[in-house]
Amino acid sequence: MKRTYLPVLLLGLAGAAYAQQPAATVIAIPPLTSPDSGDKGNQMLAVGWDVTQAIEADLRQTAEVMPLKPSRDDYYSYPEVTAPTFSKWRSAGAKALVTGFVQGRSDGRLTVGCYVYDVDKGRELARKGFIIGASDWRRAAHKCSGLAYTAITGAPGIFDTRIAYVAESGVGEARMRRIAVMDSDGYNHRYITAGDALVLTPRLAPKGSQVAYVSFAGGQPSVRVADLNSGQERPLVPAGAISFAPRYSPDGSKILFSMMLGANSDIYVVPATGGAPQRLTTSPGVDTDPSFSPDGTKIIFESDRGGTQQLYVMNADGTAQRRISFGGGWYASPDWSPDGEWIAFTRRGQDGRRIGVIKPDGTGEKLLTSGPGDEGPSWAASSREILFQRTGAAGRSGLYRVTLDGGEPRQLATPQDGSDPDWSGVMD
Amino acid sequence: MRMTAILLALLLGASAAQAQLPGLRKRGPAQPQQPVLEGIDALRADFAAQAGGTMVYYGAESVILGAPARAALALQAAWLRKHPEVVVRVEGYGDSLDTRDHALAVGARRAEEARSYLVLLGVPAAQVSTTSWGKERPGLGRAVTVLVR
Numbered sequence: 001m002k003r004t005y006l007p008v009l010l011l012g013l014a015g016a017a018y019a020q021q022p023a024a025t026v027i028a029i030p031p032l033t034s035p036d037s038g039d040k041g042n043q044m045l046a047v048g049w050d051v052t053q054a055i056e057a058d059l060r061q062t063a064e065v066m067p068l069k070p071s072r073d074d075y076y077s078y079p080e081v082t083a084p085t086f087s088k089w090r091s092a093g094a095k096a097l098v099t100g101f102v103q104g105r106s107d108g109r110l111t112v113g114c115y116v117y118d119v120d121k122g123r124e125l126a127r128k129g130f131i132i133g134a135s136d137w138r139r140a141a142h143k144c145s146g147l148a149y150t151a152i153t154g155a156p157g158i159f160d161t162r163i164a165y166v167a168e169s170g171v172g173e174a175r176m177r178r179i180a181v182m183d184s185d186g187y188n189h190r191y192i193t194a195g196d197a198l199v200l201t202p203r204l205a206p207k208g209s210q211v212a213y214v215s216f217a218g219g220q221p222s223v224r225v226a227d228l229n230s231g232q233e234r235p236l237v238p239a240g241a242i243s244f245a246p247r248y249s250p251d252g253s254k255i256l257f258s259m260m261l262g263a264n265s266d267i268y269v270v271p272a273t274g275g276a277p278q279r280l281t282t283s284p285g286v287d288t289d290p291s292f293s294p295d296g297t298k299i300i301f302e303s304d305r306g307g308t309q310q311l312y313v314m315n316a317d318g319t320a321q322r323r324i325s326f327g328g329g330w331y332a333s334p335d336w337s338p339d340g341e342w343i344a345f346t347r348r349g350q351d352g353r354r355i356g357v358i359k360p361d362g363t364g365e366k367l368l369t370s371g372p373g374d375e376g377p378s379w380a381a382s383s384r385e386i387l388f389q390r391t392g393a394a395g396r397s398g399l400y401r402v403t404l405d406g407g408e409p410r411q412l413a414t415p416q417d418g419s420d421p422d423w424s425g426v427m428d
Numbered sequence: 429m430r431m432t433a434i435l436l437a438l439l440l441g442a443s444a445a446q447a448q449l450p451g452l453r454k455r456g457p458a459q460p461q462q463p464v465l466e467g468i469d470a471l472r473a474d475f476a477a478q479a480g481g482t483m484v485y486y487g488a489e490s491v492i493l494g495a496p497a498r499a500a501l502a503l504q505a506a507w508l509r510k511h512p513e514v515v516v517r518v519e520g521y522g523d524s525l526d527t528r529d530h531a532l533a534v535g536a537r538r539a540e541e542a543r544s545y546l547v548l549l550g551v552p553a554a555q556v557s558t559t560s561w562g563k564e565r566p567g568l569g570r571a572v573t574v575l576v577r
Binding site: 288333 | 525540
């Protein structure tokens, strides 16, 4: 997808105004209006209604925000976008309101404006405008949803993000696995690999423009990098070694991965554009699944150097390696949350594989899922949810999301069975 | 010699499956027939027979070669030394309960341990490569298979 997003009208952004609410914040979504008139006005109102419904669908996914069902009877006139009738929404039970407008441009593109209000206080919380291609209205909706979500919760919105995973179809020898990428609402689903080779563990660049993954195409598992815009792909390091477990740095400039040297698996870092890998660990045994802290100064990884798989933290240059997991059982596949507060992991124990979180200093450990076939956690951009893979008793796997507060994981709809999910940061 | 029997049965099973056409099944059970092996297939069968199998087994979560595994590799090495023209790949498998990337590394380590032992017993290093299937191929669990190319 082309980068069709130009933020304009960037006026006041009223910051994170609400403290976190214990219950979901009810939000009204009066349909987006248009300053245009005539046929064009009708066209823009139709797009505005599509955007309105997409915003509702976005916000309904969240635990923190509860949208009122939008009604086409609630259209505002264009001037009312900046002066909503707060008393009406107060009596409807809404605490917040998001609305806006869609305006056609002479070049065929659209200007979409979004406004978020505190209904109780009757004041604006945030506004943002975008110029988009006419077919990209769904992304404008995701941006509006994110604006509202951030204004209410203080956390980044997860709507304008991508999810990569391994799509699995067929049975037995005919089982086919392909890298798939979709928007986080399930739209724009596409396959990145053809299915002729076994593939594993896609990892998206922070803004979702590239995906690194493991392919068995060359006879040995090795990391490849695909550009989602150009479709070009290349090996991460020259052929001849087993490489796996790729993960981008938060700024997208580097890729961490594991490589076998003889019987030893160690962690390396390489520029995302290619170049010579730098070795970061040297211990005998399996060091793998590295993940950067959001400021890029530290790396969490797993190692079985002490006999069982445990979590270790080290500096980004490989110094000061220190074990942080001591809860019993085996700890694997750590992922550092975007806000830096938590590390998600897979714990193997008597009760199977479960997803949990632990603070970077090794305190505060809690398990979020009941297992027994869960693995591969990946954080949402909000740092409030974790996407993971759950394998059922019949061996079929699917993608699930669970909130940091726990609760029952919800399955994410995918066209086929899914494994190895990865959730990108917010796109540009 | 049970392992040999299993492996030959697998080879035969594969051939039979390839030869079976839709509809044949309805006319009654297929006649068992002994395929004539040629080229690489003949070499594979000979290797499996002479070496007493193509697999070595590791304990759960272990990458250490036990005595039975070393004995099996010694037979494989003897055959490989007699067939220097044959190139082999040792394919390691992880454990199904493991996490994906650790299983990949464990499979690679198991393959490398077996390869190192073959080389120690005089098989030229260039004759043996390694790879790992991690936990991606079900059934074999903790076995390392040596395939002839």
